[in-house]
Every structure is written in C-alpha cells, then in structure tokens.
Amino acid sequence: ADATTPLEISGLTKRYKNGFLAVDDLSFRVERGQVCGLLGPNGAGKTTTLRMLMGLIHPDEGEIRIFGEPVRPGAPVLSRLGSFVEGPGFLPHLSGRDNLELYWKAAGRGESHLEAALKIAGLGDAVRRPVRTYSQGMRQRLAIAQAMLGLPDLLVLDEPTNGLDPPQIAEMRDVLVRYAAEGKTVIISSHLLAEVEQTCTEVVVMHKGRLVAAGPVAEIAGHEGAIVIATPDV
Numbered sequence: 001a002d003a004t005t006p007l008e009i010s011g012l013t014k015r016y017k018n019g020f021l022a023v024d025d026l027s028f029r030v031e032r033g034q035v036c037g038l039l040g041p042n043g044a045g046k047t048t049t050l051r052m053l054m055g056l057i058h059p060d061e062g063e064i065r066i067f068g069e070p071v072r073p074g075a076p077v078l079s080r081l082g083s084f085v086e087g088p089g090f091l092p093h094l095s096g097r098d099n100l101e102l103y104w105k106a107a108g109r110g111e112s113h114l115e116a117a118l119k120i121a122g123l124g125d126a127v128r129r130p131v132r133t134y135s136q137g138m139r140q141r142l143a144i145a146q147a148m149l150g151l152p153d154l155l156v157l158d159e160p161t162n163g164l165d166p167p168q169i170a171e172m173r174d175v176l177v178r179y180a181a182e183g184k185t186v187i188i189s190s191h192l193l194a195e196v197e198q199t200c201t202e203v204v205v206m207h208k209g210r211l212v213a214a215g216p217v218a219e220i221a222g223h224e225g226a227i228v229i230a231t232p233d234v
C-alpha cells in the first residue's frame with residue numbers, strides 16, 4: 001500500500017445481478033497531479049468504475065486503494081474524495097453561492113472552502129445570481145465547485161463536459177488544470193476522445209468493461225485502441 005498514490009485499482013470486476021459483466025479485470029493507477037480521463041463508448045463501464053471508487057457499489061473482485069487505503073462503504077479515506085455524479089439538483093431560485101452553502105450545511109462535513117472552490121471554478125459574479133439564469137456550462141462548473149468544497153485530494157467527475165460546447169470545454173480544462181496544479185488529482189469520465197485530449201494529461205481507455213490502453217494522452221491519442229471510440233462495435 002502506497003499512501004502517496006491517489007488511486008490504485010487492481011483486478012477490479014463487477015457483474016450486475018442480471019449477469020452483465022460491466023467491469024472486467026480492470027487495473028490502473030493515477031499519480032498525484034494528474035488529470036486522468038476514463039475514456040470509452042456508452043456502456044464501457046466508466047460509471048460503474050467511478051461508483052465503485054466512490055464506495056457506492058461493491059466490486060465482486062479486485063481492489064481499489066485511495067492513498068493506500070482500501071475503499072469500502074464509510075471508509076475514512078473517502079473523506080479525501082470529492083465527487084460529482086451527473087445531474088445534481090440545484091434550487092433554481094437560489095443563487096449559486098446559496099446552493100453550495102445549503103448543500104455543505106446539509107452534508108455536515110467540516111470546513112468549507114467555498115471561496116477557493118468558487119474561484120477555481122471561475123464562476124465570478126455569477127455566484128450571486130439565481131441558478132435558473134445559468135447556462136449549462138455554468139451549472140456544470142457550479143456542480144464541480146460543489147464537489148471541490150472540501151478541497152478533496154482526489155476529485156472524481158462523471159462526464160463533466162457533457163453537453164458543453166468547445167469554449168465551455170476549454171474553460172472546464174482550465175478549471176481542472178488549476179485544481180491539479182494545487183497538488184490535487186482529478187479523474188473524469190468521457191466518451192469523446194477529443195474532449196479527453198483537450199482536458200486530461202493521462203487517459204485510460206475502456207471498452208466492454210476492459211482496459212484497452214492507458215498512458216499519457218499524447219501517446220494514447222495515436223494508439224489504435226483509442227479507435228474503439230470511433231467504431232464502438234469493434
């Protein structure tokens with residue numbers, strides 16, 4: 001067990017009750033300061049993997065270690081993880097800031113770093129406006145600010161660029177790069193190679209629950225495994 005490694009996954013396997021093998025013997029690690037993209041077409045097993053590392057569902061086999069500690073429901077190390085699963089419900093008539101304050105109070109999780117999180121998320125004066133006036137990109141960044149409220153050492157985001165246009169994706173990259181530059185580590189999922197190329201330093205390519213390729217984005221972008229994205233029924 002290596003307490004300095006943000007994430008180490010080995011032999012991870014998950015079969016759903018209907019017999020479907022969603023994650024199949026998956027192993028990879030993510031180092032401090034990396035922005036790692038979990039890339040794969042719909043159904044590749046990305047969300048299942050992220051839910052296991054958040055401690056929300058149990059693997060059938062294998063192990064997930066966060067900073068050296070095995071993940072299980074209620075594990076203390078989960079307090080070092082901040083996460084965002086798509087579609088958090090914000091209260092539309094409240095400001096972005098009030099939404100986050102309310103959320104943090106309800107979560108009852110120690111010190112809030114509201115100002116820092118809002119700054120990294122780059123929401124500016126918009127935080128004082130009601131959420132109903134927000135664009136999709138601003139909502140996504142508010143959701144990410146929410147996941148960052150505890151300044152978690154490991155930030156896990158499921159499809160944070162979903163529904164964003166290219167300028168918004170570029171803003172999202174800046175948010176994640178700023179966060180990683182503070183010595184933090186980020187993991188996102190995406191089904192688009194171009195997004196991962198724009199946003200991440202590392203990539204793990206998944207297809208049908210299995211690892212196809214993993215490494216620095218610059219190496220993987222030209223790797224034939226990444227082509228599964230273009231032809232999902234390979």
Ligand code: ATP
Nearest residue numbers: 016018020022040041042043044045046047048049
């Ligand atoms: P997406 O982008 O569509 O979410 P993904 O890569 O995140 O894709 P998962 O959501 O992990 O993929 O799903 C992997 C496969 O497992 C899919 O084929 C999905 O239909 C199946 N699956 C997900 N949840 C369950 C469940 N509770 N029971 C049975 N099968 C499931």
